[in-house]
Amino acid sequence: MLKIGKYTIRTLETGSFALDGGAMFGIVPKPLWEKTNPADEKNRIDMRLRCLLIQKEADSDGPAENLLIDCGMGTKWADKHYQMYKIDYSKWSLRSELKKLGLIAEDITGVIATHLHFDHVGGLTYRENPTHPNSDLLPTFPNARLYIQQRNWELAHSPSEKDRASYLSENFHLYSDNSLCGRKTELLHTFSTDPSGKTAFNRPNSKEDTLFPGISVEVSHGHTLGMQIVRISDGTTSLVYGADLIPTATHVRIPFIMAYDCFPMFILEEKKKLLNRIVDEQSYLFFEHCPRTDACKVKRTDKGDFEAHSFIQINELS
Template sequence: MKLYPIQCGNFKLDGGAMFGVVPKSLWQKTNPADEKNLIEMGMRSLLIEDGKKLILIDCGLGQKQDEKFFGHYSLYGDDSLEKNLSRYGFVKDDITDVFLTHLHFDHCGGAIEWNDDRTGYRPAFRNAQFWTNENHWQWATEPNPREKASFLKENIFPMQESGQLNFVPLPTTGNYGFAPDLKMDIIFVDGHTEKQMLPVIQYQEKTIVFAADLIPTAGHVPLVYVMGYDTRPLLTMEEKEKFLKQCVDNEYLLFLEHDAHHELASVKMTEKGVKLDDTFSFNEVFGY
């Protein structure tokens, strides 16, 4: 098995929204804002090569939205899913499975693209199966008013119409149907959105947790640094406290999906609770 970090692009979001009730004087120390109060964000996927399987965890915004939509998110840089897959010798048609932590547009938008005449949509990964869970699917297809703008129909329903949609059973450990030999578990969390899935992967004698939107950047490690986007922020804090203790006890490395500058992070216990220990690149830890 081999893992590859895949940067799908960069965008910006309002720093206040990303840190909720935490004052700017605190969060800007780790996530500095520009003159519009926007902070830099990454869209980092994780590619798992395991035998004949090539599994992609999340897939960024995609390219099918209009200029007005993308204008809200201040896209910058030249990273793309296709470009960074090619760095490792892969193309989208090689992907066998796309595992979606949740169905917000910045995590699943790249799964669906326009068809050739732009009259409809098709899977961007023609040979892949898409994986979510039934509870989250229902939440996303019957959205509450708070999250409606994050669950875009054009990202979600074409997966089902393609016949490539699958549900991970709840609860589950070990075998998920798509990779019976893969050493991976799933942590389910409900504070950000219903049944968000955090993959836990054993790799080269280390354990990596794809932290998704529970801990989107290294700056979000402190317990009360919770996004304003979360549907149940108090629940997020409970889940985060439990999760961070697991990370300390088991020496987990956090894979940071939305951190524009750091791929991996470690945490440590202090007198004031769990804090960020250090950040790393994949190259520093795994030699590539």
């Protein structure tokens, strides 16, 4: 585990899946990406559904917290999806990972959702009877508050043709109803300017919003509008949750941009800015989908690019 200030941070592996390697690496030729991310017979590469559990004891700042950042893709899938995405819970699942730590889903006090794509928040809800697609939908975390950018929340309710298949309302619509989910969803307006020039304001002079002392978010629009990047810091040690801005260690290199990303030139600049700060602050960079590592440090290369190094498995740190 990793200790940052008063927070204890652990990786939760909630399962694995696979996506098309060509879509994951955009314009980068296969001979370059398949060295680190070999493809199967359908050209899919292994991906993890990894999230973070951040725990703190009750103290003068507030009550005890068991926070998640994202929560995997859940179990509301038909057999054809299990096969198409190679979804595999034989080794890990959200509930079994929580159980290992003596926790149940009801203990989760907050979920910081980076964005509402299914592979990040499918785990927010489940079907009472998983084999019946029309059985009642229930919130997985009835005692948690959901933290999401308003920009992304709105987009998820009226997605474009490009990402309609990724925003499935069955994953999040229950969280707009306070009576079902116990704690009201918090829609955030972190300062940012999106690719159309539209600016969101919360505190105009602050580029980051602090959700909890030492836990802040900043907004990235290149992958999808209103995605939030999470930073946990005590001023000495820091960890950045890269979400889909930098989904695997291979994507640390600047031109490695996914075909899924809605605004590639925007993401190019966002990546450079984030990676420069990560290098300057010597932060850990956490990967939600990387099959090779949980997190790493980053360095600049002679060619003006960036490189992942010092891979770590967070749960093996003492």
